[in-house]
Amino acid sequence: xxxxxxxxxxxxxxxxxxxxxxxxxxxxxxxxxxxxxxxxxxxxxxxxxxxxxxxxxxxxxxxxxxxxxxxxxxxxxxxxxxxxxxxxxxxxxxxxxxxxxxxxxxxxxxxxxxxxxxxxxxxxxxxxxxxxxxxxxxxxxxxxxxxxxxxxxxxxxxxxx
Numbered sequence: 383x384x385x386x387x388x389x390x391x392x393x394x395x396x397x398x399x400x401x402x403x404x405x406x407x408x409x410x411x412x413x414x415x416x417x418x419x420x421x422x423x424x425x426x427x428x429x430x431x432x433x434x435x436x437x438x439x440x441x442x443x444x445x446x447x448x449x450x451x452x453x454x455x456x457x458x459x460x461x462x463x464x465x466x467x468x469x470x471x472x473x474x475x476x477x478x479x480x481x482x483x484x485x486x487x488x489x490x491x492x493x494x495x496x497x498x499x500x501x502x503x504x505x506x507x508x509x510x511x512x513x514x515x516x517x518x519x520x521x522x523x524x525x526x527x528x529x530x531x532x533x534x535x536x537x538x539x540x541x542x543x
Contacts, residue, residue, distance in 0.1 A: 385531055389466060392528030396462045400484075400520030404458065407512045413505035414512060456495075457513065461487040462520045470532045477525045484521025485514040 408414040465483040468474075492513050502510075 385470070385528075388528035388531050389470060392524040392526075393462055393466060395527055396466075396520040396524035397459055399523040400458050400462065400516050401454075403519040404512065404516040407515060411508050411512055413508050417505075417509070456491050457488055458516070458520070460491065461485075461517045462524050465521050466524055466528070466532075469529060473532065475530055475532060477522060477529065480521040480525035480529045481518040482521070484524070485516075485518035488513045488517030 408418065461484045464487055465480055468483070469479055474480075489510050492510060
């Protein structure tokens with residue numbers, strides 16, 4: 383029961399920690415700021431166009447909220463949950479697994495969203511690095527709260543893990 387409580391608490395703390403890191407890290411990277419401002423202006427113009435010419439603001443807001451929710455879930459929620467489940471089942475206690483696995487999974491999810499054959503440019507590399515660090519932060523927070531307890535029930539925790 384203690385492990386389950388710590389696992390849930392770890393996820394409850396890890397997901398907002400990753401989101402906060404993504405926001406702060408995004409403000410520090412000029413390419414991300416430019417991307418956000420472009421998306422914001424394009425989103426405002428598309429919203430007004432949809433309201434004036436489309437099915438109505440309720441439908442537009444529902445689609446926008448659904449897209450944001452799906453993206454946030456894929457990049458901020460799914461990596462720590464998957465790494466926590468795999469770590470608990472495999473009995474892993476290493477911070478390298480939780481931080482590295484969370485970072486790699488966040489990058490892999492973002493990579494799967496790319497068009498096939500698209501070439502990386504330096505701004506993409508910075509964005510993928512930011513996503514890796516975001517996943518690593520959330521994985522590390524999970525490890526700090528619960529990951530050290532997720533090893534084998536029968537054996538003691540290894541020293542230094």
